[in-house]
Amino acid sequence: EDKVVQSPLSLVVHEGDTVTLNCSYEVTNFRSLLWYKQEKKAPTFLFMLTSSGIEKKSGRLSSILDKKELFSILNITATQTGDSAVYLCAVEVAGGTSYGKLTFGQGTILTVHP
Amino acid sequence: GAVVSQHPSWVICKSGTSVKIECRSLDFQATTMFWYRQFPKQSLMLMATSNEGSKATYEQGVEKDKFLINHASLTLSTLTVTSAHPEDSSFYICSAREGGGPALKQYFGPGTRLTVT
Numbered sequence: 001e002d003k004v005v006q007s008p009l010s011l012v013v014h015e016g017d018t019v020t021l022n023c024s025y026e027v028t029n030f031r032s033l034l035w036y037k038q039e040k041k042a043p044t045f046l047f048m049l050t051s052s053g054i055e056k057k058s059g060r061l062s063s064i065l066d067k068k069e070l071f072s073i074l075n076i077t078a079t080q081t082g083d084s085a086v087y088l089c090a091v092e093v094a095g096g097t098s099y100g101k102l103t104f105g106q107g108t109i110l111t112v113h114p
Numbered sequence: 115g116a117v118v119s120q121h122p123s124w125v126i127c128k129s130g131t132s133v134k135i136e137c138r139s140l141d142f143q144a145t146t147m148f149w150y151r152q153f154p155k156q157s158l159m160l161m162a163t164s165n166e167g168s169k170a171t172y173e174q175g176v177e178k179d180k181f182l183i184n185h186a187s188l189t190l191s192t193l194t195v196t197s198a199h200p201e202d203s204s205f206y207i208c209s210a211r212e213g214g215g216p217a218l219k220q221y222f223g224p225g226t227r228l229t230v231t
Contacts, residue, residue: 042222100211104157
């Protein structure tokens with residue numbers, strides 16, 4: 001059974017802190033790993049990672065994938081209250097000819113206090 | 115960026131009735147759409163994969179006769195919850211994927227909050 005595990009499950013920090021969110025996975029037929037941010041509604045896309053060791057950056061957020069050790073991290077520097085959300089990690093697996101099937105982790109609830 | 119819409123955004127229905135939820139890709143053609151369910155404080159659970167022009171593929175434990183999925187065009191998939199019961203109350207989210215092949219981005223709709231009384 002495919003499994004995606006995130007840690008920590010929740011995190012409380014103050015504005016300006018740097019946080020690292022972890023995602024480990026055990027899946028068959030790995031295609032890609034995706035990070036999403038979920039506030040009150042549906043998840044919004046952050047990153048897609050397919051290759052090991054290549055950091056993806058978007059502003060204060062960055063992420064990297066290690067396909068040998070089967071994990072990814074999401075870093076947020078200089079956190080702001082607007083970063084408060086649930087961060088979801090998902091792994092895309094291939095099922096026959098059907099691409100795009102995502103297995104989600106439990107999510108990390110990040111709370112940033114002013 | 116790609117936009118996916120869902121309608122309705124929330125619905126309240128009585129036990130035993132059926133509810134249809136629409137998922138549309140607004141600015142791209144979605145060969146594949148996915149339906150997820152999310153219970154409070156839990157992560158997204160894939161219910162089924164919907165491919166345009168063919169039958170949906172359901173995940174283990176999801177009743178295909180209860181959750182009817184139709185993907186009649188490249189921009190529209192519908193999920194009908196038949197004979198809804200209170201335990202079907204949940205947040206239903208669709209996602210759409212442009213084209214075929216591996217490692218393409220998947221865009222989520224805003225979700226539909228279903229409450230069955």
